[in-house]
Amino acid sequence: MIDEIFLRSYRLKLGRSTGSRIYEMRAGENIPGADDGLRITFQATHFAGNALSVAEITIYNVSAYAERQMLGDGITKKYEFLSLEAGYADLFGSVFVGQIVNVQRHLEDGGATKGIRLFCKSSAKERDQNLINLTLSPETDPVQIIEACAEPFGAEIQFYGDFSELKRRSRGTILQGSPTACMNELAETFQFDWMVESGAMKIIKRGAALPNQVYVISSGTGMIGSPVVSDTEVGIRYVLNPKIKLGDTIKLESMAPRFEFSGAFFYDIPRTIGEGFYKVNSLVFAGDSHGDQWESQISCLRLSAAAQAGISQRATR
Numbered sequence: 550m551i552d553e554i555f556l557r558s559y560r561l562k563l564g565r566s567t568g569s570r571i572y573e574m575r576a577g578e579n580i581p582g583a584d585d586g587l588r589i590t591f592q593a594t595h596f597a598g599n600a601l602s603v604a605e606i607t608i609y610n611v612s613a614y615a616e617r618q619m620l621g622d623g624i625t626k627k628y629e630f631l632s633l634e635a636g637y638a639d640l641f642g643s644v645f646v647g648q649i650v651n652v653q654r655h656l657e658d659g660g661a662t663k664g665i666r667l668f669c670k671s672s673a674k675e676r677d678q679n680l681i682n683l684t685l686s687p688e689t690d691p692v693q694i695i696e697a698c699a700e701p702f703g704a705e706i707q708f709y710g711d712f713s714e715l716k717r718r719s720r721g722t723i724l725q726g727s728p729t730a731c732m733n734e735l736a737e738t739f740q741f742d743w744m745v746e747s748g749a750m751k752i753i754k755r756g757a758a759l760p761n762q763v764y765v766i767s768s769g770t771g772m773i774g775s776p777v778v779s780d781t782e783v784g785i786r787y788v789l790n791p792k793i794k795l796g797d798t799i800k801l802e803s804m805a806p807r808f809e810f811s812g813a814f815f816y817d818i819p820r821t822i823g824e825g826f827y828k829v830n831s832l833v834f835a836g837d838s839h840g841d842q843w844e845s846q847i848s849c850l851r852l853s854a855a856a857q858a859g860i861s862q863r864a865t866r
Contacts, residue, residue: 554640554771554788555637556637557635557836557838558638558641559573559589559633559636559838561589561608561631561633562631562633563628563649564630565627565628565630566629567626572585572587572589572608572611574587575638587608587611588608588664588837588838588839589838590607590836590837590838590840591604591607591635591834591836592833592835593633593645593833593835594833595795596831597742597743597796601670602645602670603669603671604667605666605668605669606667606669607655607665608664608665610663611664611665619652627649627652629648631667632645633645635834635836636789636790636791640790640791640792643791644834645669645671645834647670647671648669648671649667649668649669651668652666653668679728680727681726681727681728682725682726683723683724684724685721685724686721687718688717689717689718691715691718692712694722694724695739695741698724698735699732699750701728702745704745704748704749706749706750707750707752709751709752709757709758709759710741710755710757711757712739712741742755742828742830744795744796746796753828756852757852758798758826759796759798761797762797762798763799763800764797764800765800766785766787766800766801768803773786776801776803782848784848785799785846785849786844787844787846787847788845789836793829793847794829794832795829795831798827798852799826799829799849800827801824801827801849802824803824826851827850828849828851829847829848830850831847832848833846833847
């Protein structure tokens with residue numbers, strides 16, 4: 550892992566029905582174009598539990614013509630959607646895909662530095678406008694209830710963990726209104742986390758883990774500073790790694806976790822309090838191509854003992 554985190558790279562693609570424009574900074578480019586190597590800053594936040602990601606992306610010193618296209622000034626149709634890939638020469642991938650909601654001019658250094666700031670969200674307009682209105686009979690299998698609520702998202706439904714012991718409702722179930730709100734309500738009732746990613750609706754039982762690669766995070770693999778440990782979760786800063794996704798499992802190894810809960814004053818805490826296996830619950834990719842920041846900010850929930858059993862064999866550095 551550590552040998553992959555050299556030479557920052559990004560590719561920002563702006564699109565519309567009549568064409569697209571690409572800005573990029575890629576290691577090893579011999580003949581950069583006019584749109585290559587420009588400074589960008591970004592913060593892309595991926596939330597668990599509401600199928601939504603948002604991003605704030607600023608690109609600096611674009612041409613006057615490109616600026617008009619982004620702002621929608623003049624006769625040219627403005628850009629409607631974008632994708633951002635970022636990372637390093639050997640660790641590169643998608644950090645955000647979505648639609649452009651608002652655009653504004655951005656000034657720094659008293660107006661000497663100019664940029665265009667894009668405010669974006671991931672969910673499609675059509676899905677935002679969907680409403681659900683279903684009534685399910687008493688004793689309906691909870692898995693069927695969840696599937697019925699997940700259908701309007703138009704994604705492949707994938708279950709992870711044991712849902713066989715969920716109690717059936719003696720009364721009927723009414724699903725009405727926003728599918729997102731209904732899914733959040735069912736998530737609390739039946740104790741699961743959910744997310745939409747890469748065309749799939751992932752429904753994960755609380756405490757369960759996805760059956761994929763486990764990432765080892767330590768000072769030797771790119772952790773920045775010390776993890777912050779609270780009663781229920783851990784917060785980690787890590788080099789920008791686009792391979793890490795919501796729901797992934799990480800193994801945290803830390804010599805100096807930072808406590809942020811009152812129990813630190815009242816009972817003995819073992820040195821290994823922050824170490825162990827966690828599930829990625831929310832994720833932020835943040836960077837400045839010409840500044841210091843180029844990182845992933847990860848919020849994780851500890852996995853149950855059952856989920857941790859046998860998982861160490863999948864841990865990779």
